[in-house]
Amino acid sequence: MTGSELIKRLAERLGRPQREIRGLLKSSTGIFKKTLGVDFSFTIPKLGTFGTHMRHKRKAYNPHYKKFVVLPSKRVVFFHPSSVLKDRIKDIKGGNEE
Amino acid sequence: MRNKITFSDLVDRIANETGASRQLIHNLLKELVTVVNEGLLSDGKVSITGLGVFGLKWRAARQGINPQTGEAIEIPAQNRVYFNAEAALRRFINRKYEHIKSEIIVDDIKQSSPINKPKDSFSWIKGRTLIWSAVLLGLLLIVMVRVFSIEKQQRYPVPQLEAKITVSRDDVAKTEKKPRRYPVPQPEVFVESTPQVSETAKQKPVDPARLPDEVQTSTAQTEVADKTEAEATPMESMSDKALSVGKEKRRPFPELENNVAETRTEDTEPESIKKSSPVPKPDFLAASEGNSGSVHHIRRGDRLWTIAKFFYTDPFLWPNIYRVNSEVIENPDVLEVGKPIYVPPLEGRAGNLSQNDMMDIIEGYVRVYLAYRRLGNINAPYFLWVATKQNIPEVLGRYKDSIVELDRRFIQNIRGSVQIR
DSSP states (O other), X not given: OOHHHHHHHHHHHHTOOHHHHHHHHHHHHXXXXXXXXXXXXXXXXXXXXXXXXXXXXXXXXXXTTTEEEEEOOEEEEEEEEOHHXXXXXXXXXXXXXX | OOOEEOHHHHHHHHHHHHOOOHHHHHHHHHHHHHHHHHHHHHTSEEEETTTEEEEEEEEOOEEEEOTTTOOEEEEOOEEEEEEEEOHHHHHHHTTTTTTOOOEEEOOOTTTSOTTTSOOOTTHHHHTTHHHHHHHHHHHHHHHHHHHHHHHHHTTSOOOOOSSOOOOOHHHHHHHHHOOOSSOOOOOOOOOOOOOOOOSSSOOOOOOTTTSOXXXXXXXXXXXXXXXXXXXXXXXXXXXXXXHHHHTTTOOOGGGGGSOXXXXXXXXXXXXXXXXXXXXXXXXXXXXXXXXXXXXXXXXXXXXXXXXXXXXXXXXXXXXXXXXXXXXXXXXXXOOBTTOEEEEOOOSSBTTBOOXXXXXXXXXXXHHHHHHHHHHTOTTHHHHHHHHHHTOOHHHHHHTGGGSOHHHHHHXXXXXXXXXXX
């Protein structure tokens, strides 16, 4: 589902014009970004937890070149889905197969 | 997950940002959840711009272990939700560490397998071969420099003259100031000098009968003419000694009846010069037959330099005069007053000399060199150098045997010199 379709559905459900929903969604994602940017995590109920993890510097091995590399540290975003969501999508057999 | 924001707090922030009501935002987010669920169930993918993509992944069945009992459990195949953050969000989150790049570890001995690189206790020295090699090279260089510097000092030996007569300036000063105990008899008569003859004029024969006897006495106490300008040697007092030495050997003037050259004694000339070809003899009688040379009687203050300047207009040609008078004049620096000397003619003029003139002059320089060599004048080699510079090898070939090897080498070291063949 694309973003525009998402907005359409939200507008439909909320009974608001699409441009308003678009604006609201944009600013809300902005807030999400800001909070994650300062390493704060937040939870949206029945969806999941958004947060950041620190991947520290470590030595890795490249088997093709047969060389060891020092990977630099980095900060990544994570999402832990809530159990409600997990249960809901568990049994769907029409999902993407690996 | 140290820092958290509550959902209500989040809603408040969004409401403050947008200006909309809290209720609206609350509802929005709630509806967002349901829409995402619907999207996942129907499409399997939901993308929210500015945030990321929610998707489903099918995991196959696998075996797990009950952590408490330890029994094997079979986990069935099922879907799983994943979230991939948008690129912009990822970059923004990682903005502090974006510039750091991964480094390849070059020589990490610990990481390499122990089979390929066994543990080596001398590895720390091997890693420092550069230092050792640099130190050795430095020592080598120092040693070589010291060795070659020693050799240099001994390379050029100082040429030693055989018959070295040293006169210090102090001795000269002493002799001059010494008071004489006996009165000095003044020479009474000077020999009349013949008038300066032009080239075309005929030569008068020198009649020995006409020469007064007082000339002989004057020779006993001769006055020494100054040395020639060409040489600036500290040999001024040498003249007394030289004259005293040659007094016994000096021939009296009545012998001029015959050719002077025929009475040439063998003691005066060293053997090396005797071997050379005959020197043109000062033939005073031949001069009377129309030869346009001239006889000059030495006056007080005369030098070969000034005589040459008068006759040839070029004083540098004085060795030509010495050449013909080498038996009469022992030391070119010392001229006896009253002695007649023969001034040979030149075919050309001073600035325009003929080949024969050049050969004569060069021979003169060589003879001057030999004379100075005999006397121990340190400037002798320069006269030889002048002779070689003109590069007429026939003249030099005659005197080849008498030229000392040391002088030959000395000359060749002077810039612009010519080989002596």
